[in-house]
Amino acid sequence: MSESNVIGQIDEAIGSFFAQWNVASTIIVGLLAFVLVYPLLVSKDPDTHPFLLARQAQTSPIRQQGESATYRSTEIPYGYPLRSGLGIKDPGASKWTTGRDGDLRDVWRQAVSGPKKEDGSSAGPGAKITTIHGVEQIIEHDLSKLTLDINVVGKHLNDVGCKRVAVCLSNSVEILCTVFAGAFYSFSPILVPYDQHTDASGSILAVADFDTLVAEAGTVALESLLKSNRSLKRVIWVTKAGSEHLDWNEVPEGVGGKVDVTTWHDLIGEKKAGSSDQVPPHDKDNGALPVYAFWPTKTGSYELVEYTQKNLMAGIAALQSSMPRLHKLQPTDSVLPTTGLNTSYALCWSLFTIFTGSTLLLNSVCGPTVNLIAVTKSARQRLKPTYVIADARATSRFLDEMTAAAGSGSIGGKYAAWSTGRNINQGYMEVEKSPSYLPTGLSGLKTLYIAQPDVLEGAQRVRSSTLTALRLLLNARVSLALTTGRVAGYVAQTNVLDYRNKGDTCCVGPVAASLELHLTGPEEEMSKVDGIGAVAVKGPAVTGKEKEKAILDHIKARVDSDNTLVLV
């Protein structure tokens, strides 16, 4: 009896509690149902599956003593060759062949003709190259005119017996013309870093070995250069658009007849009658010569690196496979490298851009610490780049400036950041909508690629929390790449669709598809799950004499639980 009393009492209590139901209760319950159902209706699928982020590289089941397991990109199963080229199919080849690796000449050929579908038919128009000088001066280049330049310069330098050309220019179309001319006409370009603030280029030119110099008019003192470099035979000045009328052919005293001085503009003008604007046909028998560049070392000096055609093509192939399937480079995209084209990462990106028929934007203001807002500013709306390549130092500077500015801290800015943050936590980003406080030049940005050279240490490295802050600020995807002189392209790059915040660690993502990576160190360290060791790489993108292998002693890293590389 007491039992039914208790239950009866409970029943009564519940009944009387709910007897208070009225209109307000109904309204509140309606709101509750809305709050529960609404996120289900508007939520979107994450951009990538969490399983794919949990395991971003394959690991080998065995390891050698003193080494960790070998890590490879998930695209390439063990036993299959690493990505070493772009699969160039010659006309007339069956559509089922994988194609050959190709070299720079094939890159230019496809840039001019446009990308090809699998069966050889055209998939779009050719690439576009636009150079920006300052804010107002924007020049869109015609690729057949550029091919004429390449033919003229290449033939001229080949005729006079030039073997090595030093190119010391800020980002401009002349660098690309010289590099392609070297590929077609058998001489090696040496890309010298150009920094108008330091004299790094001067000290490099003094010790490098070359017989032709292509430099910006007025930036190099010829007499002092000739004293240190006896083999210099000719100089080609590249003049800015306004100063062509000046007489650059004047040689300083004492130089006399030893050096043949001319300008790019004059050279093209004189010799263009003898050359065509068609791309030379495919030459099966002769390979193209390597490209040389300089890479800064920790001590501040520069070392010469030789990039063979195979290295560069492997670097480009790694970039191609790093882009997600749904976000590949389209012909409507435009890429702006803000680091100098003498770095292999920016060079590989530029070559990849023109290979896929997209627009390449080149700004004469470039470098590792450039002001990103100024560089992307342009007078016309249609020059908004969709992809920007920047150095880690320039990116940190940009982030500091933007957070100090009022725009991102306003109510609208805070709401935009909060909304982006919620999307990121659910795993997707809508990069088409740009926050209003961003400068116009950055409002079309889809992805920002940050190149972090191996010489950066400590506070200069980009942390995972910084990447998240950049995503919230720009409402664009951000990817961090580790670059080094010994590898063409990059060593490791974060997954573009990985929006997770790993806090204060400097995570550079999984290894490139053109490389195999493992750590070396003492055996007891390597037997630990998160042992720290020096990075060692192998693959077609590795430069140097030692048969595609290199141990990068100065890069100490460990491998995270999702098989990505974390720098320590």
Place this chain on the structure above:
Amino acid sequence: MSVVTSSIVASATLDPYNLGLSPQLEAYRSGVREQFGSTVTPLNVALLVVLLTFTYYRLIRPYNAASQTLHVNKDQPIVFQTFTPRTLLKFNGLPNPPLNPDGKVYLAVKGKVHDVTSGRNFYGPGGPYENFAGRDATRGLACQSFDEDMLTKNLDGPLDDCSDLGADQLENLQGWVERFDEKYLVVGKLVAYNKNQVHGM
């Protein structure tokens, strides 16, 4: 009596705080109090609390996706080792600490040591090919025989170089080598015992 009581009660509720307000104002105030009392019932308060909690957790509170990272169990990679016939013998499928605590089965084919633990039914103890476990199986595979006399007798001597095998036996061996390379992981190499060398194990 009841009339008096009700009027006393009425006057008491109309002016509970003795504010001395006019009757119309008091009536208005009491109307408001009733309205409030009927809306803000304990049920509504409870429902409101539930609504606010759900709104916060569903719409407002950001959850950190990184804390929801999936953790995939990673097997520790096996260290590639150099085996001698005697050290390889420990890997015959029976647990043999400290070298082979899990009872793995290894066998050697043409100098390469394969981990055949997944084929334990064949190569492990009690299987038809159990003679091969922990031994150099090269000659036996070439000659398609599991006899004892196919195995190297002297574990401390040089390895069996199989130079006396015929062409078709060598071809057979090559087929077996390819099959083993495809199917089983190579975990080490087999070298002859050399008393002048210190072996890693």
